[in-house]
Amino acid sequence: MEDINLMILNDVIFKAMFKTSESFREMLDNIFINYFKISIKEYKLHSEEIPVQNKKDHSNRMDIFLTEETNKKFIDIESNLGSKRYYFDYYMNRNLVYACKLIIWAYNDSEYKEKYSAIQINLNDIENPFDESISSSLMLYDVENKRRDERMTIYNLYLGKIKKLSYNELNELEKDLKMLITNDMEEMETLAHGNTRMMKVMSEYKKLVSNEEFFNILFDPERERELYDRTMKAIAKEEGIEEGLEQGIEQGHNEATIEIAKNMLKLSIPIEQIIEATKLPLEEIEKIKEEM
Incomplete structure (x- = not known):
């Protein structure tokens, strides 16, 4: 079994940090802007559950569910802890179901029916199983390579490669990424040194896990x-x-x-x-x- 640990990527810690730490949300915003050109500053935290479609449907709890009312946009952020390939496959199948349910929910809700789009961002504790890149995106295209539906986009960040890099090999953005997956307090302090925002994130993290x-x-x-x-x-x-x-x-x-x-x-x-x-x-x- 994968280590159950104190990484910020642990879903319980991740959700608590997102809800209580403005500095942590700013750190994530910086990551998403740089990799996906998406800012979450204007989004508000929504209920973690999508209304069920039938009585047998229980798998609707997302890690972080954000809404932006003006343009009818939604973001589902998933923290996927587990560096083995079979964990990745399981999470990707589950999260694809979440994304589809989000689309169905938005379409069935008259408030969002005319104009909406859903984005899912997966933070994965694994190297990219397909190529060397750290990030990837999934969109709906037809066989002629034309995008036919812009209502759903799935983004992935693969953090396994970052784990292997030493401090001196990291740029400033990669330090943010490694902060999510380090399980070593000394390394966290090294990453945060000289960075006011990261020092705040580390301080709030310590306060949280010591509670x-x-x-x-x-x-x-x-x-x-x-x-x-x-x-x-x-x-x-x-x-x-x-x-x-x-x-x-x-x-x-x-x-x-x-x-x-x-x-x-x-x-x-x-x-x-x-x-x-x-x-x-x-x-x-x-x-x-x-x-x-």
């Missing part, structure tokens, strides 16, 4: 297990993998709990709080600390 109530949400073992189980079962169903699935899920969950403890230790979180969050015994946590 005990937030930790109870972020590191809820039942929530993490349910999310992991659901994701892995969906992947297994798509690929026809059934044998050993339950054993693999159990092993992955245990590995994730250990990673949670490691990351909390890196942040100097009190051991009592780590025990409460992970349900690991004191002896296990002390052993993890010695091995770090």
